[in-house]
Amino acid sequence: MSLKVMKFGGSSVGDPERMKRVASRIVETQRAGDQCVVVVSAMGDTTDDLIDLTKQISDVAPPAREMDMLLTTGEQVSVALLSMAIHSLGQSVVSYTGWQAGMYTEAVHGKARITDIQPKRIFDALEQGNVVIVAGFQGMTEDGEITTLGRGGSDTTAVALAAAIKADVCEIFTDVDGIYSTDPRVVKCARKLPEITYDEMLELANLGAAVLHPRAVEYAKNYNVLLVVRSSFNHNAGTNVKEEAAMEQGIVVRGIASDKNVARISILGVAEKPGQLAKVFTALAAAQIDVDIIVQSGVLNGLADFSFTVALSDKERAVRVLEGIQSEVGFREVTSQENLVKVSIVGAGMVSTPGVAAKMFEVISELGLSINMVSTSEIKTSCVIDSGRLNEVIQALHTAYGLDTDQQAFVGGPAERR
Ligand code: ASP
Ligand code: MG
Numbered sequence: 001m002s003l004k005v006m007k008f009g010g011s012s013v014g015d016p017e018r019m020k021r022v023a024s025r026i027v028e029t030q031r032a033g034d035q036c037v038v039v040v041s042a043m044g045d046t047t048d049d050l051i052d053l054t055k056q057i058s059d060v061a062p063p064a065r066e067m068d069m070l071l072t073t074g075e076q077v078s079v080a081l082l083s084m085a086i087h088s089l090g091q092s093v094v095s096y097t098g099w100q101a102g103m104y105t106e107a108v109h110g111k112a113r114i115t116d117i118q119p120k121r122i123f124d125a126l127e128q129g130n131v132v133i134v135a136g137f138q139g140m141t142e143d144g145e146i147t148t149l150g151r152g153g154s155d156t157t158a159v160a161l162a163a164a165i166k167a168d169v170c171e172i173f174t175d176v177d178g179i180y181s182t183d184p185r186v187v188k189c190a191r192k193l194p195e196i197t198y199d200e201m202l203e204l205a206n207l208g209a210a211v212l213h214p215r216a217v218e219y220a221k222n223y224n225v226l227l228v229v230r231s232s233f234n235h236n237a238g239t240n241v242k243e244e245a246a247m248e249q250g251i252v253v254r255g256i257a258s259d260k261n262v263a264r265i266s267i268l269g270v271a272e273k274p275g276q277l278a279k280v281f282t283a284l285a286a287a288q289i290d291v292d293i294i295v296q297s298g299v300l301n302g303l304a305d306f307s308f309t310v311a312l313s314d315k316e317r318a319v320r321v322l323e324g325i326q327s328e329v330g331f332r333e334v335t336s337q338e339n340l341v342k343v344s345i346v347g348a349g350m351v352s353t354p355g356v357a358a359k360m361f362e363v364i365s366e367l368g369l370s371i372n373m374v375s376t377s378e379i380k381t382s383c384v385i386d387s388g389r390l391n392e393v394i395q396a397l398h399t400a401y402g403l404d405t406d407q408q409a410f411v412g413g414p415a416e417r418r
Contacts, residue, residue: 002168003126004029007039007136007158011175012232013078014044016085022173022232023085026131030091035126037165038133039158040082042074047151050074064109068138068148072098075135075154083133093131096121098138103157105139105147112147113215114139114156117164134161155216163223170225172212173232178239179204179211181403182256186391189404193254194237195245200254201227203346203380207257217241245348252349252356253401256394259342260387262292263315264372266307267322269332272299279329280306280322287321289314292342293375293384303332307373309384312338340372341390344382345397357381363400364393 006026013019030036041047050070054062062070079095086093102118125132136154139147149156155172162170176184179201181191196204198221205214211229220227220241230238247254270276277296284291294308310318315336322334343364350356357374360381364371373384385393398404 001033001035003035003037003165005037005039005158005162005165005167005170006173007154007171008041008082008173008232009154009175010041010044010046012173013040013082016081018232019043019078019081020085023082023089025232027086027089027091030131036131037122037126037161037167038082038131039136039154039161040075040078040133041136041154042071043078043081046074046077047071065145068109068146071148072135072138072146075137079133079135086131086133091131092129093133094125095133095135097135098157099140099144099146101132101134101161103134103139103160105141105149107141107143107145107147109145109147111150112139112141114149114160117160119161119165122161122165150213150215152213153215155213156219159216159219159223159225159227162225163219168226169228170220171228171230171238172216173230174211175231175233176211176229177231177234177236178229179241179255181254182394182398187395187398187404189406190398191403191405193239195240195242196254197245197348198241198243199379200245200346200348201241203344203377204255204257207259207342207344207346207382212241247347247349251347251402252353253345253347253397253403254349255346256397256401256403257344257346258390258394259344260390261312262309262340262342262384263312263318264307264309264337264340264384265315265318265322266305266335266337267329267331267333268305268335269303270306271330272302272304276304276329277306279325283321283325284310284318287317289318289321293373293382295373309340309342309373339387340384341387342382342384343390343393343397344380345401346380348379350381351378359400360397363396367393367396369393 008022083093083095104116105112105114122132136157137149159170178192184190202217205212205217227241228238292309297305371383375382
């Protein structure tokens with residue numbers, strides 16, 4: 001008998017039929033002898049629909065507290081309905097809101113972090129033979145205020161809960177069969193990975209592989225929770241996310257990810273003297289702008305050029321911040337560029353294998369494309385390129401690193417909403 005946390009995303013419980021199918025699966029698992037703690041997201045596009053409603057109420061951004069009050073209702077609908085579906089199959093079951101389940105968070109609305117979990121009630125209910133269902137994405141502050149964990153936060157609820165109750169496994173059920181070497185909607189012969197390390201998964205999740213929420217992966221790594229990503233539409237094995245993962249023979253790159261949310265900003269003709277970079281990036285940090293890749297090109301006549309990338313949505317703001325410190329820092333001009341994309345290869349084996357990045361540059365240049373920026377970490381190499389031929393680049397890299405398979409990837413229902 002094992003203790004399992006099973007998490008079902010919004011598309012897996014998107015309508016009553018799907019909800020009933022999920023209910024049968026849970027009952028099947030419980031009756032096979034496991035204890036099941038289930039975490040669910042809001043049905044389908046509910047969270048987005050609720051956000052749309054607020055826009056019809058007022059143009060002014062709603063108070064963050066009331067936003068959380070509203071958005072947490074989505075998950076409450078799910079837990080209640082799923083509980084009813086399970087009940088109708090003759091299985092004893094109880095549903096809890098985040099706060100009933102003892103999920104405590106910091107006092108931040110909209111993106112709170114979990115600070116403590118007191119699962120006594122969950123244990124008691126399990127003891128009595130119940131399936132326990134917990135609303136994802138929500139918690140409560142010490143003062144009894146309702147909070148949410150940020151979009152896609154149900155994954156984090158599931159992993160944190162699995163850590164707190166020392167579950168044997170945290171299964172994340174979604175609409176794909178597992179983690180793929182790249183998006184199977186782009187590359188038909190993408191490879192389903194039997195295993196992947198937390199660090200690799202974290203890189204991929206941060207790079208926009210939307211299957212898992214980055215914070216959930218971080219949590220799983222810190223508490224060593226075995227995560228299994230699998231389909232809610234079939235019983236295929238899925239992908240295990242864990243501390244160490246075996247590499248398939250001859251494969252160094254585990255996955256390829258891309259991020260279209262990239263803009264490049266360049267500061268040209270910066271007077272070369274100590275502290276210049278610090279001034280620029282301190283000003284950007286003060287404006288809450290995340291900077292990704294930073295490149296300094298050579299110095300000519302005491303003047304340097306810098307380029308860096310930011311999220312597309314931060315571009316205008318970043319330019320304004322820089323214009324605001326132009327006279328203080330002393331540079332000639334700021335330019336910016338859109339229509340870029342960051343392509344990355346990720347693999348723990350890169351640490352000890354030379355030539356992996358070189359091959360990436362070669363593949364991209366053989367397509368006649370130039371690379372605007374490069375960044376590397378121990379297990380990742382990213383290139384910023386023009387966005388026009390992204391899919392072609394991903395396919396070429398996938399082939400070059402020996403990742404193509406002869407099987408078509410299974411892609412189930414509609415994409416999971418984030
Ligand atoms: N319902 C929330 C969202 O759409 C949380 C989640 O799905 O994980 O972001
Ligand atoms: Mg989700």
